[in-house]
Amino acid sequence: MADPLEALRRPIVPLDPDPSFTIRLRSHLERALVEGDEVMPALESPSRTESTNVTPPADGDIAFFSLHVPSADRARAFYGEVLGWRFGDPMEPGGYDRIVNLSLPGGVWDGEGVPGVPNPGVHLVRHVADLAASSAKVRALGGTASEPEVTPYGSRARCTDDQGNGFALLQHPPGVAQSAQNGERPGDLAYITIAPGDEQLAATFYGGLFGWQFRPGSVEHALQVEGPTPQTGMWGGTGRPNVMLMYRVDDVAVAVAKVRALGGEATDPAQMPYGVTSDCVDDQGMAFYLGQL
Amino acid sequence: MSGRSAEGAASGGAQQESLLALYDDALPTVYGYLLSRCGSVGLAEDLTSETFLAAVSAVHAGNAPLSVPWVVGIARHKLVDHWRAKGREEAGLSAVASQPPPDDDPWEVQLDGLRAQQTLEALSLTHKTVLTLRYLDDLTVPAVAAELGRTRQATEVLISRARRAFRREYEVRGGDDG
Numbered sequence: 001m002a003d004p005l006e007a008l009r010r011p012i013v014p015l016d017p018d019p020s021f022t023i024r025l026r027s028h029l030e031r032a033l034v035e036g037d038e039v040m041p042a043l044e045s046p047s048r049t050e051s052t053n054v055t056p057p058a059d060g061d062i063a064f065f066s067l068h069v070p071s072a073d074r075a076r077a078f079y080g081e082v083l084g085w086r087f088g089d090p091m092e093p094g095g096y097d098r099i100v101n102l103s104l105p106g107g108v109w110d111g112e113g114v115p116g117v118p119n120p121g122v123h124l125v126r127h128v129a130d131l132a133a134s135s136a137k138v139r140a141l142g143g144t145a146s147e148p149e150v151t152p153y154g155s156r157a158r159c160t161d162d163q164g165n166g167f168a169l170l171q172h173p174p175g176v177a178q179s180a181q182n183g184e185r186p187g188d189l190a191y192i193t194i195a196p197g198d199e200q201l202a203a204t205f206y207g208g209l210f211g212w213q214f215r216p217g218s219v220e221h222a223l224q225v226e227g228p229t230p231q232t233g234m235w236g237g238t239g240r241p242n243v244m245l246m247y248r249v250d251d252v253a254v255a256v257a258k259v260r261a262l263g264g265e266a267t268d269p270a271q272m273p274y275g276v277t278s279d280c281v282d283d284q285g286m287a288f289y290l291g292q293l
Numbered sequence: 294m295s296g297r298s299a300e301g302a303a304s305g306g307a308q309q310e311s312l313l314a315l316y317d318d319a320l321p322t323v324y325g326y327l328l329s330r331c332g333s334v335g336l337a338e339d340l341t342s343e344t345f346l347a348a349v350s351a352v353h354a355g356n357a358p359l360s361v362p363w364v365v366g367i368a369r370h371k372l373v374d375h376w377r378a379k380g381r382e383e384a385g386l387s388a389v390a391s392q393p394p395p396d397d398d399p400w401e402v403q404l405d406g407l408r409a410q411q412t413l414e415a416l417s418l419t420h421k422t423v424l425t426l427r428y429l430d431d432l433t434v435p436a437v438a439a440e441l442g443r444t445r446q447a448t449e450v451l452i453s454r455a456r457r458a459f460r461r462e463y464e465v466r467g468g469d470d471g
Contacts, residue, residue: 005456007404008413008428010329012365014321021338025345026316032349033309100334 015086015101016185020176055178057127059134060210060228062179063170064125064153065106065189065245068117069284072097072110078282079108082258083187083247103188104179104230114158116166120286122243124167124192126210126228131155131171134209138169141208145169161205163197165241181231182293183248190291191246192232199223199236245288252276252292259290266290308352311359316345319361323368330372330425332414340375344368369430373422373440380418400460412463420455427452 016022057063069075076097079085085099085106096107109123117123128134135145135157142162148155148171155171183190196202199221203214212227214234221236249255252269256278259266263283269276275293282288323344328337344367351357351367413421426437438448 004400004402004404005424005428005459007406008409008424009431010429012322012326013329015325015328016321017324017338017341018334021341022320025320025342026313028342029313029316029345029349032346033312033352100328 016103018100018105019103023177056129057172057176057178057229058210058227059126059128060206060212061127062104062124062189062192062228062230063127063172063176065104066096066123066125067106067108067286068113068119068121068123069108069110069286070119071284072108074284075108075110075282075286078262078264078284079187081262082255082264083249085187099187101185101187103184106189114166114168116160116164116241118241120282120284122245122286124243125153125156125170126167127172127176128169129171131157131169134169135159137209141205143205161196161202163201163205163241165194165196165202179229181229182291183230186248186250188248189230189245190248190293192228192230193244193246194232194234195236195238195240195242195244196234197236197239197241199234202234202236242287246277246291247288249290249292252278252290255290256280308355308357308359312348312352312357315348315359315361315364319364320345322361323364326365326368327372330429331375336375340368340371343371347371369426369440373426376418376422380422402463404463408463408466412459412466415462415466416455416458419451420458423448423451423455424459 067075067079076085076087079099080087084101086101087097087099087108096109099106099108113119114123131148135148138145138157138159138161144160146158148157150156151170153170157169158166159169160166180188194202203212203223206212206225207214210227212225214223214225216222217224217233217235219235219237223234225232225234256266256269259278259280259282264281266278266280269278269292275291277292278290280288280290320341324337324341327340327344328334331337331340344364347367347370348357348359348364352359357363413424416424423437423441426432426440427434432440434448434452435445437452438445441448441451443451
């Protein structure tokens, strides 16, 4: 009989820490290397990152996304299996269940709703360099912006656009880097489709707020957005507010089989110019899509 | 940098570049190792930071092999040191709780993953440490002994006690399926 405790074996699964921690520690090590034999204190302050060579996010880039769902536990189980998401402790009491192994942070949430974000639905938090100035622009463009709140991630304002779509602005701490256009690793956000209601109104609002440019897309009511990361498009064809995320996967066929096995729906994988995709709905009614890019 | 020769500083520069390259390579492995063993993001970040600072010290001392297994080895030391320091606080309690081990009868069971994890968390830090090294990390008994700075015989006794403590705790948690 084999030793039952052999089943405890846990091979190391590499996992990226929070990106801001990665940057802070690297900068700390650079200093420790240069400062010779001086004993360095343990890493504590995020303020010494000005020398690192990172491109900071532009206004409007995604800082954080969260899935608002009826059950966070079900979402954890579903996306953990389909996309390999792993979850860590919330950063504040009653906070989001954080996904800890993505290039761009994300979370799932089943608590109190946020104005203008449906459930199931997606809440997008966007970087800005100057929260007060951007909040004033939101109001001037016909939207709403709350007073700033201090969160573990930075100062944040909850907003709605002039069509009532909810989002948030976050004044990013120093040292945060711009994320990739289409994600980098499996499970990452690869593309965002915003159905704002009317796409022309949205182009005026978000163009005015963030300086985004727009080009006509491949179908009627579609606009390609030039500016934000991850890459973003708008589509007014549905006439109703909605955000749909595309997640990067290594193998769409494998992921589609998992979606179906877990009680979701998925179209057969289709070859597009940019990769293989499938349109899906999770087991709680949230629409998303998969991209093998 | 005072007192260091020009040649030393030059070769140190190359080592510094290598250490930062190793950091980029090894960070997810080190962090993944620590988070999966200690279960807390904050603690895993602290230990990751201590691990790479120790690697910097080794670079300064001029004896750093600069490989991923080497830095995972440092992370393991840091984890064991952390549990040991914390364990000293619990030492009084665990001395009272320790009992002579029962007869070694064979244990035939297929461990349930979640229950095994909860069992491990409920053990004394000494037992948790030795089982982590022997089973989760899959080290040999001599390697566990070296990590703990104990003799091989003492390590075997400790593993044996830890196994029994694990079994008792696991069975207590079993409820109906024993």
